[in-house]
Amino acid sequence: MSEHEGRRGEVVGTDGFGATAVRLDQGHVEVHGGLPERFSNPGLPPHVPRLSDLHEKGAKRAEKQVATLFGLSALGTLVFLVCYFAIDQEQVAFIPGIGKANLYNVVLGVSLAFALLGIGVGAVHWAKTLMPDTEMVEERHTLRASDADRQRAADDFLAGGPAAQLDRRPLIKYSLGGALGLFALPLVLQLVGGLGPFNIQQLKHTIWKKGDRLVRDPERTPIRADQVTVGSVYHVLPESIKDSQHVLEDKGKAAVLLMRLNPDEIKVKKERDWGHDGIVAYSKICTHVGCPVGLYEQTTHHLLCPCHQSTFDVTDDCKVIFGPAKRPLPQLKITVDSEGYLVADAPFAQPVGPSFWERDRT
């Protein structure tokens, strides 16, 4: 806070702006806003006359321009009306700059654009060139109402309660309070209820069970171990998806990616044990936000999620090597049944997909 000298040499305010504060009950007070003396109001910029004000020729030219724009609009409307009936809806034509497009759409669109823009641009051009352009200032009226009005408003408001017999009849007051208070509950319930399912256990389990055969998506045919060659990728669902009542919900958690690697390239023993001769199955649901991680790069053995580019290393138990995911993809333990088809040996050992609060609690 700085001090400054007033006009008579005495120290005036402590904040450098001089004027005393204005109180709200003083009525209309005209002040200069506390501006220091060295700033003067520059006023409005000097008025520059337009060509249409100076020469009648300029005004006539502006008039012709406005009329042309309105005429263009009329032309656009006529073209629209004619082509609505004249052009076949399936007609395809070559439009330079776009290529092959539906002629009906293009002609109706362009003509309607001209029809509307012609009116709008014409009106704006008319306003700019021919309508008055002198600068005007409209004073703002005082906002504060008169004292008598303010008193009357307060009195009416205070008289309302006794007029409604609210003070004589407390039962109304209490029952209204109860109803309104209770009414907040449905709103709160929806907010809180939307946070997750009541039965949190259903988030932790997929429909995979021990003995479920792995089937191809979308044909839903089972897969034999010898059909999976090194470098192959199969998009897999559990066989029990055929009996599911909620296919999309179940598929959204049970989708699995089956890959075959050379067993020597797998660095983690658990991954080798849970697979079958280099065939490994991992959950397709990304542990970040739940997109399907389908982009398998065969040469580098990396799995890429397309949404936020989380990258998982399949040779290292799908550890996250890049991106926002924080946990590796869960592996599905698989084995081969007596007929040679690949089956799940156990359900997923951990909940699949993104994290949620109760994930680590039993």
Add this chain to the structure above:
Amino acid sequence: MNALAARRRHPAAIVLLLLLGLLVTGFAYATFAPRTAQASTAAQSQVEDGKKLFLANCATCHGLQAEGTKVGPSLAGVGAAAVDFQMGTGRMPLAGPAVQAPRKQEIQFSQAEISAVAAYVASLAPGPGIPDAKYSSGEGGDVALGGELFRVNCAMCHNFAGSGGALTRGKYAPNLRNVSGKHIYEAMVSGPQSMPVFNDQNISPESKNAIVAYLHAVDNEENVGGFSLGNLGPVSEGLFAWVFGLGLLVGFAVWLGKKAA
């Protein structure tokens, strides 16, 4: 005692006996030895032509016997399909080291030369062969089934319409516009570069034909809305709206605020 037995201790008897033994063994082998299966239908001269072309164009990176070097993998087992795809789309021979071999429009080799190299590589070890035109032309393929299979197996890398997509570290899944059905089939079955292998037990030949039919249908469809913006989805559409749409609106706003001359 006959004349032969009387001469049994003649010094030439041993020599004659050995010669007889050799002749009998040789004939017996030639008659009873199992024949190696003739897997290649190529004539021997095609394989030799292929070998000559291979040594001239491919051996620098892939080794003199296609055993592989530091800069090029071994080609044993890749099959004729891989060679026909890589050379037929101009990806091989690769001009220089790169993250990915790009598709080229001008192919240096004639189809006969490509087939010769393919026959040579196929003779090295068994691998996927050139597909039957019945399953790779797309004719008679169910476009809807092909679309469903494409969306499950291919769209995550190649985009819903096969317009291509990015992979990690500069690799990419190329766009699939105007690729012949034979090359599409061969790419699926050989798994080039980062692409996984989709063998005939994973996606059957009829299903592969359906996928080819779907991709060819996308190539030929007319975009009745107008500009397809490369079928890249909301990104290119949003870019169009922000650049041209918003640009137009800003232009109008600036014009509205200006005073007339």
